[in-house]
Amino acid sequence: MDASAAAPDELFDRVTDRARQLAAEPYQAPDSSLPPDLAEMNYDQYREIRFRPEAAIWKDEGPFEVQLFHPGFLYDQPVRLNLVDGQGEVSPLPFRQERFRYDGDASELAELELDGIGHAGFRLHYPLNRGDYHDEFAVFLGASYFRLVGRNQGYGLSTRGLAIDTAEPHGEEFPAFREFWLVKPGPEATRMTVFALLDSPSLAGAYRFDITPGEHTTVDTEARLFAREDIGKLGIAPLTSMFLHGEIGHHPADDYRPRVHDSNGLVMQTGSDEWIWRPLSNPEKLRLSRLQDQSPQGFGLIQRPRDFSAFLDAEAHYERRPSQWVQPLEDWGQGSVELVEIPSESETHDNITAYWVPDQPLTAGEARRYRYRTLTIGATPPGEEVARVIRTRQGWGAVPGQANPPPASRRQFVIDFRGGELSSLDASHPVEMTLESSNGETLEPQVQRLPDGRTWRASFRLAPDGGKPADMRLFLELNDRRLTETWNYVWYPDEFR
Structure with a gap:
């Protein structure tokens, strides 16, 4: 794509044109030919690779900083990153080994020539909890996944750009962000803009994320989608979480903790202003349920217990896990919030997902736009005043x-x-x-x-x-x-x- 200067709106239009063009062409899987030392590394090796904080992008130039993720292990499809300066000038952000430390089991990787291989993803930093420290508040890493935290929260559930055919018998398709544009905020800015190009066998899309860190870190999202093929089930604003056991489900006899979950309920505010609470479960077999509605006002996966005594876990601190709320910024019409609950025996596996499914399927050659706000919250969604x-x-x-x-x-x-x-x-x-x-x-x-x-x-x-x-x-x-x-x-x- 042309790297000449552009205002943010114009740049988003260019990313949109690229997505439209991709959708008109046959799908091409990304090249994932990482060196064997990276593609075959294990978890222990990968966790010994650390980004050097002093090498952060925009360090000491304003309130926002960017740190980068190394490719390898599960992250074998590097993404392209671009920086957009205050004048709208776009420049690629190349991979440089000097930005990383290779400790312990990963020390031998320091001897390889890796410049130019791309990045696995990135994380954003901002003075969230203290004025003198740049906390990590957003991570974009893997497929179309990203995670957010608000003030005094720890990472838990994840957000995704899109879900396609989740829990369908023929298998789920995982769209992935292929390229990002990070717009440099001004020296007094409290919001940052990120553009992303998404691609998958059935669809291509352009995304705009206007991200505001704070007590409730907020992301205003616009997704412009272009279908290559007919899509049976389109999942908008997917949330992915974990529920192992809690107050209503089976309690393992050999776990001292009364609860283990990142979220314990699905909340929905319907178009008629009814608030619905659906407790989560860890079923013996996959369960799928739908909450039908017209013009929903919001939905989210909620972590309602907020006290340490509810979990008794001094390491995971599940009481600090964020809840996530999705609020449409336009009329989404007729459809349903779909909840998927998957059997799990480990808290390391996400087994809960929820998303909006429009009744009108997306057909080949069709374009569609969705605008919504997603924000991190505590036990209560915004505007819920009933018991x-x-x-x-x-x-x-x-x-x-x-x-x-x-x-x-x-x-x-x-x-x-x-x-x-x-x-x-x-x-x-x-x-x-x-x-x-x-x-x-x-x-x-x-x-x-x-x-x-x-x-x-x-x-x-x-x-x-x-x-x-x-x-x-x-x-x-x-x-x-x-x-x-x-x-x-x-x-x-x-x-x-």
Whole structure:
């Protein structure tokens, strides 16, 4: 692409033209011919390669700095990086070995001639937590993945540029960013712009990321997509996370920690302003569910427990993992938020993903644009003022000492709500439960205020209909006025363990 000077909007148009041109041509897989010493290195070797902080791009020139990732190990398809200066001049950023240290198991790599091989990705730094230190707040590394943190948060879930055919029987396609343009911010800037060119067998795209680090690190995204082929399932603004075990699922007998997860629920704000909370699970087999909607206002994967005592993990500090919220900046029309839950036996594997799927498929030769904001948050999405689910528990629905107890398939569910107007009500207020289930019979519904005076509990028993799953919805109301988000959960009797 022409490297002459251009204003940011004009540069984005040029990247868009390149994506449109790519989509009109047959797909060509990127060259991944790394030297064998890099392509075959193991994790221990790769982690001994460190970028030299004193070599950071734009060091001491303003609030933002850029550090680079070395290719190798899992990252065998280097990306092209370009810098855009204050006058709009574009210049390639070549790979230079002198910017890296090769320690321990990687020391022999220092003897190789590697200049010119490209970078695996990059990370952005800014005085996020202190005024005198440049913290890492964003990482672009691998396929179309990037991760963000806000103030006093640690890395957890990931964001992706796009998802194609996730959880489909014929397999998922992983689009990848092939080239980036990093626009140098001014000396007093609080926002940075990154452009990216995405490519895959089915599609090419141009992306603009306007990134603002802070308490809630925010990215305003515009994606311009061009289809080479028909795409059956297009996943917009994908979020990828991990849930091993928690309060509602199976608890491993040999793990001292009560919870292990980067996120414990999916939240959605519908076009009609209903707030939905869906607890996450670690199923025995892959589970896929959809929340249908028209013109959604937002969705996200949320880490609701924020205290150390919820996890008791002094190393991982899951209580500091960010939640991520996606807010459309235009009408997305009819579609669904799709949630995929994958069986996992290790906290090192991401097994949760959620994204928006438009009802209208993307066909070959079609172009489409999506604009949205994604931001790191804590336990609560922006604008949610109703009471929220703080706990979901389930167990055998038998009464202690019962002479003829029901089968183990009968379950008791306990859902605790707190916040909003609900937490100011007296126990005498006639708070009621609205409960629906797609299958089975719900029994003994009860609502009560708990002794702390702020939390209200909804409980019921479920008698499943054989092995049929029960898709349940529950919320609390007072005088026909909804006070809480809607608790939504699917119980699979065949997964009782």
